Amino acid sequence: MLSFLRSRSCFVLLSALVVAVLIAIRLFTSWIGDLPSQGEGVASTALLIAMVAGCALVLVAGLFLARKRCVEGLPDSRCLWGVTLLGVLCAVSCSMLPRHEMSALPLLILLTTGAFCLLWSLLRSLSLMFWWVFFSLEIAQIAGYTQYGSRINSLVIAETMEASAEEVTGYLSSINVAIALSSLVGSVVLCWLMARVMRRCQNRLPLLNAGLFFMLLAGLLGLAIPPAQRHARHFWPCFEIYSLTHACVEAIFHNQETIRRVENLHSPAEQPSSLHTLRGGEGVVLVVHIGESIRADRMSVNGYERDTTPWLRQCPRLINFPRCVSAACDTCQAQIAILTDARRDIYEKDPSLQPHTGSVLDLFAAHGFRIFAFFGKRNATHLKYDLVVRLLTRCAEQKNHAPGSPWTSVPQMAAVLRSLPKGQNTILFINNEGSHTPFFHYDHDNPPFQPAGSTFETPSSHAMEVNNAYDNTVHYTDEFVRRVTSLLQGRPWLYLYISDHGEYLGHDGIWGRAALGESGRDYLSTTGCYVGAFFISSPELEKLHPHFAESLRALQSHTGMLIAQEHIFHTLLGFFDLRTPWYNPALDLTSPNPKSYTGRHPEQTK
Numbered sequence: 351m352l353s354f355l356r357s358r359s360c361f362v363l364l365s366a367l368v369v370a371v372l373i374a375i376r377l378f379t380s381w382i383g384d385l386p387s388q389g390e391g392v393a394s395t396a397l398l399i400a401m402v403a404g405c406a407l408v409l410v411a412g413l414f415l416a417r418k419r420c421v422e423g424l425p426d427s428r429c430l431w432g433v434t435l436l437g438v439l440c441a442v443s444c445s446m447l448p449r450h451e452m453s454a455l456p457l458l459i460l461l462t463t464g465a466f467c468l469l470w471s472l473l474r475s476l477s478l479m480f481w482w483v484f485f486s487l488e489i490a491q492i493a494g495y496t497q498y499g500s501r502i503n504s505l506v507i508a509e510t511m512e513a514s515a516e517e518v519t520g521y522l523s524s525i526n527v528a529i530a531l532s533s534l535v536g537s538v539v540l541c542w543l544m545a546r547v548m549r550r551c552q553n554r555l556p557l558l559n560a561g562l563f564f565m566l567l568a569g570l571l572g573l574a575i576p577p578a579q580r581h582a583r584h585f586w587p588c589f590e591i592y593s594l595t596h597a598c599v600e601a602i603f604h605n606q607e608t609i610r611r612v613e614n615l616h617s618p619a620e621q622p623s624s625l626h627t628l629r630g631g632e633g634v635v636l637v638v639h640i641g642e643s644i645r646a647d648r649m650s651v652n653g654y655e656r657d658t659t660p661w662l663r664q665c666p667r668l669i670n671f672p673r674c675v676s677a678a679c680d681t682c683q684a685q686i687a688i689l690t691d692a693r694r695d696i697y698e699k700d701p702s703l704q705p706h707t708g709s710v711l712d713l714f715a716a717h718g719f720r721i722f723a724f725f726g727k728r729n730a731t732h733l734k735y736d737l738v739v740r741l742l743t744r745c746a747e748q749k750n751h752a753p754g755s756p757w758t759s760v761p762q763m764a765a766v767l768r769s770l771p772k773g774q775n776t777i778l779f780i781n782n783e784g785s786h787t788p789f790f791h792y793d794h795d796n797p798p799f800q801p802a803g804s805t806f807e808t809p810s811s812h813a814m815e816v817n818n819a820y821d822n823t824v825h826y827t828d829e830f831v832r833r834v835t836s837l838l839q840g841r842p843w844l845y846l847y848i849s850d851h852g853e854y855l856g857h858d859g860i861w862g863r864a865a866l867g868e869s870g871r872d873y874l875s876t877t878g879c880y881v882g883a884f885f886i887s888s889p890e891l892e893k894l895h896p897h898f899a900e901s902l903r904a905l906q907s908h909t910g911m912l913i914a915q916e917h918i919f920h921t922l923l924g925f926f927d928l929r930t931p932w933y934n935p936a937l938d939l940t941s942p943n944p945k946s947y948t949g950r951h952p953e954q955t956k
């Protein structure tokens with residue numbers, strides 16, 4: 351009796367019996383549950399049937415081959431029990447699923463155990479390398495999800511690739527370092543256990559058969575889940591491995607593809623163009639400021655109850671657009687939508703909405719404007735993703751980086767303006783960290799909203815501090831604009847501000863942009879897509895040419911419109927009456943009858 355209990359046959363019978371009971375329970379509960387049949391599971395049913403049939407066939411062949419070679423068909427029972435216990439340990443400690451769906455645990459255990467056996471039989475101890483990375487990622491993912499509500503998806507990876515060293519350090523708290531270390535240590539312990547268990551299963555063929563046996567049981571159990579309830583996440587770790595790889599590939603491909611598309615755009619200045627308002631020597635300064643992460647509804651100038659934009663609110667020459675939709679939740683794509691003739695994000699399928707030409711700044715450079723770019727401390731420096739803005743500002747003769755926070759670039763601008771010959775028409779292109787996470791750039795000596803904190807551990811439980819920090823950054827930008835415009839006193843100037851994308855501080859039930867993917871919401875269906883956008887001008891500009899006065903009047907009359915980043919390219923051309931074949935009057939807010947934005951946005955009736 352005891353020898354039977356220790357035998358392989360006992361293990362096989364017992365595990366088959368447990369699975370049979372689980373299948374019976376599944377079928378019974380779904381039968382009494384009267385579940386709606388959605389037909390969604392058709393594809394996965396076919397896949398599961400193929401998996402069951404495939405495993406069964408190869409298993410029979412494997413057992414037959416073992417018999418021919420006079421070896422045991424399966425590893426000994428100690429190895430089988432050991433690997434099963436390891437499967438239980440890993441499924442419980444490394445997968446998020448049992449925390450929400452306990453009923454998925456048996457399937458997870460079978461798949462995990464099967465995957466251990468199959469990979470070890472094929473790669474031996476080399477498979478530990480794979481499992482070590484996988485376990486570390488999964489443990490870190492559970493901790494990350496608990497804190498930030500976001501899983502590792504392509505947006506998180508792309509965001510990480512985009513993040514400056516400063517932003518990364520914002521997340522380097524002691525608790526995060528402890529999590530990273532414990533996930534590494536935890537994964538080392540699991541791998542050490544695996545190596546110990548697998549030492550008993552030296553023969554590859556029995557181990558391969560065992561892997562197929564576990565996968566066969568998993569396939570049968572998976573089939574017992576009604577298609578309407580079946581989800582890819584139930585097939586951890588197989589699906590998880592697929593989705594992590596897919597997220598990495600998508601993030602890298604996305605980056606490469608975005609950069610490639612911008613590189614391939616021809617300059618609009620290659621086509622003949624003419625400037626009808628300026629002849630050179632007027633000393634006009636055009637400021638093009640692409641802001642960072644400013645939601646329209648967090649500016650008091652747009653009705654936010656906190657006075658985050660006190661200067662703008664009282665600025666007599668402000669032309670404010672409270673309803674401006676940004677093209678994408680991604681900085682680079684927004685920069686493309688602002689500076690080129692792109693009308694949506696560059697992955698929009700309709701070719702007419704994609705960019706056809708390069709940066710509008712090139713056209714101004716072709717007509718005698720000298721262009722100076724002012725970036726943040728770190729952005730547009732060396733990261734590959736920052737290449738997009740560097741490409742779009744290629745025509746800038748000088749690129750400056752703020753030595754400290756964005757305010758420190760104001761003296762640099764003053765120095766540039768002083769060095770220019772009198773009457774030089776100039777563009778100051780500004781793109782700094784603004785209100786990007788970790789919401790660090792504000793006046794720390796005199797923060798208007800307190801207590802403010804930029805730690806991102808469970809932001810929902812630090813809602814007040816995080817919101818205060820964010821509002822402080824908006825207040826800081828308001829003061830930044832005041833400082834820059836005060837440098838321009840006495841000159842004819844136009845200041846354009848538009849933020850790249852919004853941010854989520856619990857809005858739409860989302861905390862942080864990276865959690866957007868996890869929320870399952872489409873960016874353009876959330877309030878995060880409305881961004882700050884305004885123009886300010888000097889009276890001297892209006893006096894310079896009647897066209898400018900006319901343009902300002904037209905702009906002012908269209909502030910109630912729903913606009914988008916697609917309007918900027920054409921509005922800048924229209925404002926200066928810069929004629930080029932790329933100009934579209936329907937998207938020029940200074941023309942008499944511009945068309946409002948018709949793309950997706952939250953107010954849309956579906």
Ligand SMILES: [Zn+2]
Pocket residue numbers: 642643680681786850851
């Ligand atoms: Zn951004």
